[in-house]
Structures are given as structure tokens and as C-alpha cells.
Amino acid sequence: MSDIKISIRDLHVRYKDGKYPLRGITMDIIANKTNVVFGPAGGGKSTLIRVLNRLIDLSDVEDIKGEVLLDGVNILAPEIDVIELRRRVGVVFSRPIPLPLTIFENISFGLEVAGEKDKRKIARKVEHALRQAVLWDEIYDRLDYPASSLSGGQQQRLCLARVLALEPEVILLDEPTSALDPVSTAKIEDFLKIAEKDYTFLLAPHNQQQAARVADYAAFFLQGKLVEYAVGEELFFNPKKKETSDYIQGRFG
């Protein structure tokens, strides 16, 4: 086993409206690997992702119990600097949400709010992030266009690029390819494999084929509980639990 980046211990999340999406999750997220959480809708994948960078704070949460240790520090503790945490743990949402700014500003925004003032440094980081997200060659001559002028696949890579520009340690991807065509999807999946050495990924794939393609480690979530957790190939080809194999073989889901 490699290093553990995030360690989740008995995590419960309950919303004010009575929904109870996470019911005692205990799992590890391995550093510099693609960690996949998959399972049918409503299993708690998105909630888990929202907990890991504390975006959950924006929702009406009744209570959160348990521990989430990022490099050994509990990020659910009240004294944690949430802003700092969100720079270390970036997120790409299922639908591309470009901010209503230009392409360049979409990326420089995160750097500027982090206090970066040196224009040359910002320009360099923007270019680097766009190259990493395999977008630079397509748009380098129209950085001052509104981000909304990009195609869906380009917008999603832009959203990835603006996360990368902050040089995070962990990148959460919540069904990042659900709104994309196969070519754009492949570009994002390729990126995961290339960038693994620099980042820790947690991916909620939008289908099981994708899960099988990219997973180094995989966790099967069902109705707020972790059913099974294993090395990717093992889980997909030799599941131990009946629910997992039923889901993988398409008996429900």
C-alpha cells in the first residue's frame, strides 16, 4: 500500500431536511493514485466530495460526525482555515461552471483571491494550467473571450485548469465527464493518468466503465454505506460482496 493522503473515519452526514446521505464511511484515499467512489445515484458520492473541501458548509447540514484526516489533520475541526483547505483540495463539478469572466480571468481569479499580485507570474501560471489541461493549443489566441464562448468539453477542461492553477494536492472530480462527448471524456481520463504523480485524485465516475478504466483503488457506495473497498482491478473483476457483484453485473443500479 502506498501513502494515505486522506483518511476518513466513521463519517456521518445528515441534512436538515432529513436526508442522511453518509452513514458511517471509513476509507482511505491513497496519495498519487486515482481513487474512485462509485455506485448508484443517491449513494453519497457527491456529499463525500463536498465534505472533503468543506463546500458542505454552504448547505443546510444538521450534523457531521466522524473525522476526515488530511495528512493527519482533521479538516472538520472548527479551527481549520476553510479557504486554505479549498486551495489544497480542488473540485471539478459534474457540469462545467465557467465563471462569468473571460477565459484568462477564470483561471487568474483563484490566483488573485489567493493574494498573487505579480501579473507575469499569473500569466505564466495560467498558461501552465491550460497546457496541463490540454486546452492551451485550442484557445491560446482568445484568452480574452468570455469563457461561455467555449464548447462544453472545453469549458470542463477550463474548470480543471483553474483548479490546477492553484497547485492543489488533492483534486475531487464529481462526475466530471457526465456532460461531455467521448473525445473530451478521453482527454480528461488521459489527464488523470498523466498527472497522477503530482496529485491525488478522488473521482466519482459517471458510469461503471469509466470507473473500471481509471481506478487504482475503488470503493463501492450503496445508500450512504461503503460496501466494499479494494484495489481497482480486484473490485471490478473479483468482488467479494454480493451487492458489489450484483451491481457490476448490472442486476440493479
Place this chain on the structure above:
Amino acid sequence: MKKTEKWITNTIRIAGSSSIFFVMMIFIFLMREGIPALHDVSIGRLLSKRWYPIEDLYGILPLISGSLIVTITSMVIALPFGLGTAIYIGEIAPQGVKEILKPLVEVLAGIPSVVLGFIGILVLSPLMRTGLNLPTGLTALTGAILLALISIPTIVSIAEDALYAVPASYREAAYALGATQWQIIWQIVLPAARSGILNAVMLGVGRSLGETMAVMMVTGNAPTLFSGLEAFISPVRTMTATIASEMGEVASGSTHYRILFFIGIILFFFSLIINVASSSLSVRPKRGKDQVVS
């Protein structure tokens, strides 16, 4: 097309074109009554500094200056408060507070201006007189404060709607990038709501410029030209107040009567400029907007 369909279409067409027709008629009437004023009184005399119709002195500059002083000052007061309140209600206030404040502001917007004018005379004006040690509390500043109170609810209500229309996903995406609430309001939400906020500002200006009753009650109605800082604490008279107070007494068709209509034309053009300015400012430069880059 079926007969009833045709009938309905025609009715709607008549209803729609009739409103244009009425607006045109009002405009033509205004022009017909007001433009001949230029025959009776030369432009040079119109642009003189004395408004004293009994002695045939028709200088409208003091009236324009009165309207401008009162309107601009009221906006200087109303905009920070109005936009600040809108941002508070829209972005910062907890849900419960928001649900109380929003309807409260709507109620404020519905108070008749004559009632506010009454409060202006009874409360604000004596306060101004004693507070600033003036000979009279009926001043441009009194009118401006009152107008600010009248236009703030309009500004708040429309600006808040504009903020509300900004998708929540923008805020969430910006939070996820490590922005603070204030950075998000300032750099994402306000620019995204820009056209709606400009609209709110312009409607506030329009409300302020066109307000008659409250202004007439508290500004003292002395047609004096702007002459330095003390103009703010002296009585002034606005264009609207002049028309409202004098129209009842003039002989129809007289020079004075035509000039009052001419003032109406000037007011009309001020409003037109505001409307055109707001609609042209609120359109974003569209460079490459609708084009898919790939």
C-alpha cells in the same frame, strides 16, 4: 386560420398598437403645446437666470439647476444605502432576516410620496433648520434626503432581484476556488448582475427626477441658480414643482402656459437620456460572445 383565431389575433394587435398610439399622441401634444414657446420667447431669454413669469422673465436655468442639484444629491445619498441594502439582503443576511426585510422594502416602496412630503415638512425640515442653524429648513438638501428615502426602496428591490438572478452555481464554484464571500460578491456576483443593477440605478434616478409632490413640499420653491456650496442648504425649485404649482393658474395658450409645456419637453428628454444611457450601458461588449470556439 380559424375565424376565432383571427379575431383574437386582431384584438391583440389593436391593443398592442393602441398603446404605441397613445404614447405618440402624448408626445405630439407635448410638442404642439411646448414648441411654440420658442416663437414667443427667444432661446437667449429662456437660458437667462431669472424665472419670474409675472414680469415676463422666463429663464429656465434655475429650474434645471434646481432639478439637477436635488436629483444628483439624492442619488449620492441613495446609491450607497440602496446598493448596500440590496447586497445585504441578497448575499449576506440569513434566510430569516431576508424574508422579513424583502417585503418590508416593498412596503416602503408603496408609501405615497405626499405622505413622505408631510413627514419631510413636519420632521426633517425642522431638524435641518435647527441642526444646521439655517433660516429655513426647506432646502435642496432636505428635498434630496427625502427623495433618497423615496428612491431607495426602488433601488433595493430591483438590485436585489438582479443579485438573485445570478446562478448559485457561480458562487459555489468561486467558493471552491478558495474565494471569500466578499471577493465573490465584488468580483463575481456584482459584475454578473451589472445590467440589472444599472437598471436599478437608472430607475432610481428617474424616480428622483420625476418626483413632484414631496419635492414641492420641502424644497422651498425659490427659483435660484446654483451659485456655490450654499446652494445645497438654500431653497430651490425643480422643473416638476414649477409645472405642478403654476399650471393651475396660467391662461391656456399664453406664453407662460407654453413655456411650462416646454419645461415638460426638457424633462421628457432628460428621462429619455437616462433610459437610453441605461440600456446602452447594460449591454456588455459582445466580442466573440455567440461563437463556439473549437
